[in-house]
Amino acid sequence: MADVTLKAAAEPAVTKGALSRFGAWLSQERVFRWIPFVLVEGTFILVIIIPFLLTIYISFLRWRANRPFEQAQLSGFRNYEQVLTDAGFWASLGRTFYFAGTAVIFELVIGFFLAMLVHRVVRGRRIYITLFLIPMMVVPVVAGYNFSMIYLDSGPLNQLLSPFTNMLGINPRIRWLSDPTAAQLAIIIADIWQWTSLTFLIFLSGFSSLPPQLINAARVLGANKRQIFFWIELPLLKPAIVIAVVIRSMEALKLFDPVVLLTFGGPGTSTQTIAYYLWEQVWQFNKYSFGAAASILLLILFSVLIFVGIWLLIRQRNQFEQQQETAT
Amino acid sequence: MARIGIKNLVKEFGSFTAVKGINLEINDGEFLIMVGPSGCGKTTTLNMISGLVMPSSGEISIGENDVTHTEPGERGLGMVFQDLALFPHMSVFENIAFGLRVKNTSEQEVKDRVQQAAEAMHIEQLLSKRPGQCSGGEAQRVALARTIVTNPSVYLMDEPLSSLDAKLRIDMRTELKGLHERLSGTFVYVTHDQAEAMTMADRIVVMNGGEIEQLGGPLDIYRKPATRFVAGFFGMPTMNFLDGEIAAVDGAPMFVTDGIKAPLEGDLPANLSGRKATLGVRSEHVLATEAENGGKVSLIEPLGDATLVYFDYGGPTRLVSKVDPDRLFAPGDDLTFAFDANNCHLFDADNGARLN
Structure with a gap:
């Protein structure tokens, strides 16, 4: 193909047929340089801009998917008003922040200590790293099904806990997925299990990039292990901590898979996250325009959060680079 | 008294022997420079004196004490590192104060002593800055101030001037020599630059392949090199x-x-x-x-x-x-x-x- 076009460009007089003429036209400099631009922009418009504009448009309609689209009428901000006054929307949004906040705190703390321990281990370090990274590599659906089995009333988790529950006088058959409080815990635990790997990885790379000479300098100056940790290592790990917080928070706000796989938002609505709530409104109740309005509102909210997050990240990165410069 | 004694010091890394049993007496108040090509064992020897590297065998004593197995912070020494190793997240003041803070020195004393050290190194105007905002020469002075503030009896220096440009390096040589006279401490200084060794040292230890080739005053070594290696190492142009x-x-x-x-x-x-x-x-x-x-x-x-x-x-x-x-x-x-x-x-x- 390349040969054909090159030849065609070189000897336009000989070209015959539509295809080779098209090739000749494409290989002109003024046309050719636009090709990558057109492809990238075309994809962007097709995949992102059109659905986005369509969503905005639908959010101003009064439309359910069980009625013909032609009959949908413009309804102004009615959908937005409905979303903002919907108790379910606010409840699931609050629940999302509760799940995300709790899970991320545990992921950070556990990930940090695992990384710190593995950083000190010399023998078998690679094995530990591999093991601790496995949860992140498990497909979320598979992890969800595994947890649904673990959480069975007579399942392994309750079996393991039974000595303790007996001691405390609690019924050992904890209904992990049908008790509202336990189900919330179950979702949070599943998320912690899967995503502590990521914080572990971030913190481990943070520990590995601590300049050893700084720690040597502190040792010669007489600092003990505790002082070295709190005065040198921890402050230098701040960029890694911010990165872990931002990345995990952004992800955790989209919590969806374990909810669908474990509880379907139940019992009642006790484990409905905002992502699940939207999915249900749109795909179960066919409330397309309501869902569109809710997604636009969420987009605005999360954009603000992400902007703050990215601003923090950039600030940390600049600091980190400055640190690297001085360290070398 | 900070006389340093090294007896049959050996360091092995796996099957590689970096230091092959050296013996050395460093006098109190002496400016001793260890010089040699890359990989000759000079930095390893220095790190063993500092306690950052544990010797495979042999003994090290500072003053009257055997410090072979003592923690680095308890040997009463100060060290300047090749890359200076200033703490990037602390101000210059906190960097200098670090050695005092770890010993829970009172706030007033920390202030006074940091101020003194900063004055001695002419860096009072930098105290509120971060190390990243200092130039190469300024960072060098901060590192020296951090070392002198604790009044150690032994100063260890691992190629401290290697990150400076040629002109500044020559100025700092003079300054280091002056500092040595003011502080009257024992200086052990590692470099691969024979000119640095010649200009500053009271005595020079020339190392090669983990062994001491020659020990002597700068002019002795220049005029009467003990081996062909030493003869070729000193002097510009090469002999x-x-x-x-x-x-x-x-x-x-x-x-x-x-x-x-x-x-x-x-x-x-x-x-x-x-x-x-x-x-x-x-x-x-x-x-x-x-x-x-x-x-x-x-x-x-x-x-x-x-x-x-x-x-x-x-x-x-x-x-x-x-x-x-x-x-x-x-x-x-x-x-x-x-x-x-x-x-x-x-x-x-x-x-x-x-x-x-």
Whole structure:
């Protein structure tokens, strides 16, 4: 193909047929340089801009998917008003922040200590790293099904806990997925299990990039292990901590898979996250325009959060680079 | 008293022996410089004195105490690192104060002593800055201030000037020497730069391959190198070396090679006649005046106060002579030369040991 076009460009007089003429036209400099631009922009418009504009448009309609689209009428901000006054929307949004906040705190703390321990281990370090990274590599659906089995009333988790529950006088058959409080815990635990790997990885790379000479300098100056940790290592790990917080928070706000796989938002609505709530409104109740309005509102909210997050990240990165410069 | 004693010090990394059993006595208040090429074991030795590296065997004592197994922070020493190792997240003040803070010094004392150290290093105006905002020379002073603030009796320095540009490095040499006189502490300084070693040291330890090649004052080492390695390591340009044989001509010892005959003077051991040897002559002792041997100029390097003339003499190497800058040579010129018989160094051709 390349040969054909090159030849065609070189000897336009000989070209015959539509295809080779098209090739000749494409290989002109003024046309050719636009090709990558057109492809990238075309994809962007097709995949992102059109659905986005369509969503905005639908959010101003009064439309359910069980009625013909032609009959949908413009309804102004009615959908937005409905979303903002919907108790379910606010409840699931609050629940999302509760799940995300709790899970991320545990992921950070556990990930940090695992990384710190593995950083000190010399023998078998690679094995530990591999093991601790496995949860992140498990497909979320598979992890969800595994947890649904673990959480069975007579399942392994309750079996393991039974000595303790007996001691405390609690019924050992904890209904992990049908008790509202336990189900919330179950979702949070599943998320912690899967995503502590990521914080572990971030913190481990943070520990590995601590300049050893700084720690040597502190040792010669007489600092003990505790002082070295709190005065040198921890402050230098701040960029890694911010990165872990931002990345995990952004992800955790989209919590969806374990909810669908474990509880379907139940019992009642006790484990409905905002992502699940939207999915249900749109795909179960066919409330397309309501869902569109809710997604636009969420987009605005999360954009603000992400902007703050990215601003923090950039600030940390600049600091980190400055640190690297001085360290070398 | 901070006399440092090193006995049979050995460090092995796996199957590689970095330091092969060295013995060294460093006097109280001495400025001792360890010098050698990369991988000669000088930094490892320094790290063992600091306690950052544990020796495989041997003993280290500071003053009266055996510190071989003591923690680095309890040896009463200060160290300046090659990359300075300033704490990037702390201000210059906190950097200097670190060694006092770890010992729970009172706030007022910390303030006073940091201020004193900063004044001594002329960096009072930097105290509120971060290390990242300091220039190379300023960061160097901060690192020194952090070291002197705790008043250690021993100062260890691991190529502290290597990150500075050439001009600043020469200024800092003078300053370090002055600092040593003011502090009257024991300085152990590691460098691979022979000029640094020559200019600052009371005594120099030349290391190579994990062993001490020579220990002595700068001029001793320059004038009477113990081995061919030391002779080649010190001096700019590198000493001229010629491989040849020692012969007795009319009862007088003579070094003979590739058409060159160089009479030898001074104390020479007997039975050297017929022995294979390497002759070492510094460029300033290659006299381009007398008509004894001939050569052809190939390259000129004017230094300003002298001119280096590189010339071929018919052997496998090129020789260099340092001549008066007023004498003008051009590549291709013929020249005649002789060696200053009183300043010829003879080394064993096999093990490089000094013969005369």
